[in-house]
Amino acid sequence: MSDRLGIEHQTVFGLPPVEFVHLAADVGCHCIAIALVGGPYNPHGYEPFSLRDDPALRRAMSTAMHDREVSISLGEGFIVRPEIDVRSQGADLDTMAELGVEVINTVSLDPELGRTLDQFGTLAGMAAARGLETTIEFAPSLTIKDLDAALAALRHIGRPDLRLLIDTMHLARCGHTASDLAAIDPALIGYVQLSDNTLRQRGATYRDDSIDRMVPGEGELPLHDILAVVPSDVVIGLEIPMRSRAEAGEPTEQRVRRCVAGARALLAAVRAAQLPTTIETRSAT
Numbered sequence: 001m002s003d004r005l006g007i008e009h010q011t012v013f014g015l016p017p018v019e020f021v022h023l024a025a026d027v028g029c030h031c032i033a034i035a036l037v038g039g040p041y042n043p044h045g046y047e048p049f050s051l052r053d054d055p056a057l058r059r060a061m062s063t064a065m066h067d068r069e070v071s072i073s074l075g076e077g078f079i080v081r082p083e084i085d086v087r088s089q090g091a092d093l094d095t096m097a098e099l100g101v102e103v104i105n106t107v108s109l110d111p112e113l114g115r116t117l118d119q120f121g122t123l124a125g126m127a128a129a130r131g132l133e134t135t136i137e138f139a140p141s142l143t144i145k146d147l148d149a150a151l152a153a154l155r156h157i158g159r160p161d162l163r164l165l166i167d168t169m170h171l172a173r174c175g176h177t178a179s180d181l182a183a184i185d186p187a188l189i190g191y192v193q194l195s196d197n198t199l200r201q202r203g204a205t206y207r208d209d210s211i212d213r214m215v216p217g218e219g220e221l222p223l224h225d226i227l228a229v230v231p232s233d234v235v236i237g238l239e240i241p242m243r244s245r246a247e248a249g250e251p252t253e254q255r256v257r258r259c260v261a262g263a264r265a266l267l268a269a270v271r272a273a274q275l276p277t278t279i280e281t282r283s284a285t
Contacts, residue, residue, distance in 0.1 A: 006031035008239035014038035025068035033074035163190030178225035
């Protein structure tokens with residue numbers, strides 16, 4: 001199960017793409033999630049970059065990925081907003097396809113649900129035309145606020161190449177349980193983002209908590225139960241931005257190594273708990 005661990009771009013707070021590839025390989029992960037530009041939080045003062053505007057950087061990143069056997073598990077940055085039509089994002093989808101991305105993720109900040117669903121469908125169609133699949137992410141702070149709303153969106157849009165992204169913090173903070181996740185068709189789960197946190201919001205805003213999470217196993221989320229029902233073929237991306245630790249001076253590599261170690265220990269515990277069931281099943285047949 002640990003072989004499918006990836007590192008999400010928010011975890012590394014703007015680390016440039018080539019360095020990101022090398023870091024992932026150095027900690028034993030073979031996939032990363034990217035955005036085309038660095039995010040707004042850059043506590044280490046990394047040099048700004050744009051995969052959108054810099055063909056040489058894209059080539060250097062592709063070379064590094066080939067050399068280090070790292071691929072891109074998820075393309076981020078496709079946000080539905082009231083003032084923007086997703087049809088303007090065709091060039092970004094082209095860039096994602098050029099880099100070998102197979103799945104993109106979308107969220108909505110548009111309060112109009114009908115327009116959100118229309119934009120999701122349009123974006124998924126544009127992605128499919130380039131050979132990409134799409135996931136929808138839900139969170140209490142987004143237009144699609146919980147698992148039920150996300151499932152309703154999938155039913156409304158009705159595309160087989162549109163699935164769910166499950167973020168463990170958002171899932172638990174929405175009040176959902178592992179049983180809720182186990183009750184849905186596993187084929188609808190396209191990607192998982194793993195982090196830990198408190199069950200109750202700590203920060204003044206939900207965003208404060210979203211960019212200051214905890215190493216898996218160090219918080220209050222029922223991660224063992226959630227991971228036990230996650231399909232075995234789904235990438236588990238470590239989305240664990242720890243802003244307070246970064247601002248305190250903890251190096252990016254040190255934080256990432258702690259997150260990977262915590263995730264691997266947790267996945268090993270899940271696997272160990274499942275082994276008796278597996279053995280009993282084989283004995284019965």
